[in-house]
Amino acid sequence: MSTQKPGKKRPNSKPGPKPAVGEIIRKHLAQDDALGWFEELYAAAAGDPCFVPWVHLRPRQRLLTWIDRARPDGRGKQALVVGCGLGDDAEAVAALGYQVTAFDISPTAIRWCQERFPNSRVRYQVADLFQPPPEWLGAFHLVVEAYTIQALPPLIRVDVTLRIARFLAPGGRLVLIAQGIDSVEGRTGPPWPLTPEEVRLFQHCGLEEVFFQAHPQEDGGRLLRFLAEFRRPENG
Numbered sequence: 001m002s003t004q005k006p007g008k009k010r011p012n013s014k015p016g017p018k019p020a021v022g023e024i025i026r027k028h029l030a031q032d033d034a035l036g037w038f039e040e041l042y043a044a045a046a047g048d049p050c051f052v053p054w055v056h057l058r059p060r061q062r063l064l065t066w067i068d069r070a071r072p073d074g075r076g077k078q079a080l081v082v083g084c085g086l087g088d089d090a091e092a093v094a095a096l097g098y099q100v101t102a103f104d105i106s107p108t109a110i111r112w113c114q115e116r117f118p119n120s121r122v123r124y125q126v127a128d129l130f131q132p133p134p135e136w137l138g139a140f141h142l143v144v145e146a147y148t149i150q151a152l153p154p155l156i157r158v159d160v161t162l163r164i165a166r167f168l169a170p171g172g173r174l175v176l177i178a179q180g181i182d183s184v185e186g187r188t189g190p191p192w193p194l195t196p197e198e199v200r201l202f203q204h205c206g207l208e209e210v211f212f213q214a215h216p217q218e219d220g221g222r223l224l225r226f227l228a229e230f231r232r233p234e235n236g
């Protein structure tokens with residue numbers, strides 16, 4: 001894994017007050033724009049990782065749990081990290097030997113990844129899940145999705161699920177990390193946590209469930225922590 005620089009501000013950090021995260025999100029959603037707020041939020045952070053609510057500057061613990069359990073050998077295989085944020089999960093997957101492509105809709109996030117991991121083997125790329133390069137379809141032995149689905153409105157959840165599933169090559173594995181909730185009743189967002197039924201939509205996209213774990217989130221009330229693996233059958 002390449003060296004990361006925790007907490008390091010980007011050189012072009014702008015001084016001055018930042019708009020509130022909630023304000024940025026509300027402004028875009030009020031205009032029926034479900035995607036525009038990500039770039040505005042990363043840009044408003046101006047290199048300060050503390051401004052981005054989901055950033056921890058380390059790989060997701062549940063990804064590390066999956067790696068420990070599955071011990072995958074990525075040599076000679078392709079992996080894709082969806083909505084890669086600041087790149088920590090992508091770096092962890094690259095350390096397993098995979099040739100990793102990590103994409104995000106936010107150009108600022110991708111530049112930030114490249115600055116944090118200047119010697120990385122990961123190919124960081126700006127791309128939109130809804131308009132991916134056609135050569136990505138069916139191309140990956142491993143796809144990692146952490147927290148992107150829940151950041152997008154529930155009304156497009158089926159579409160998002162299908163698009164992620166399509167990246168898998170026959171025999172490919174999907175690792176899904178998400179916040180969960182028992183039912184849609186009273187659900188507000190973003191983020192809109194996934195119900196177990198929404199996780200299992202992957203089975204309607206031609207994937208088989210390998211395992212699906214749900215743990216209560218500390219002090220989270222109805223909130224759960226999901227870790228799941230799905231697989232595309234060899235002949236799928």
Ligand SMILES: C[S@@+](CC[C@H](N)C(=O)[O-])C[C@H]1O[C@@H](n2cnc3c(N)ncnc32)[C@H](O)[C@@H]1O
Nearest residue numbers: 038083084085104105106128129146147148151
């Ligand atoms: C909640 S964050 C999670 C980031 C990272 N996966 C993590 O676990 O920290 C969701 C990420 O998905 C990205 N994203 C949202 N919509 C996207 C889209 N349509 N295509 C690609 N990336 C998208 C956002 O820019 C953001 O970095």
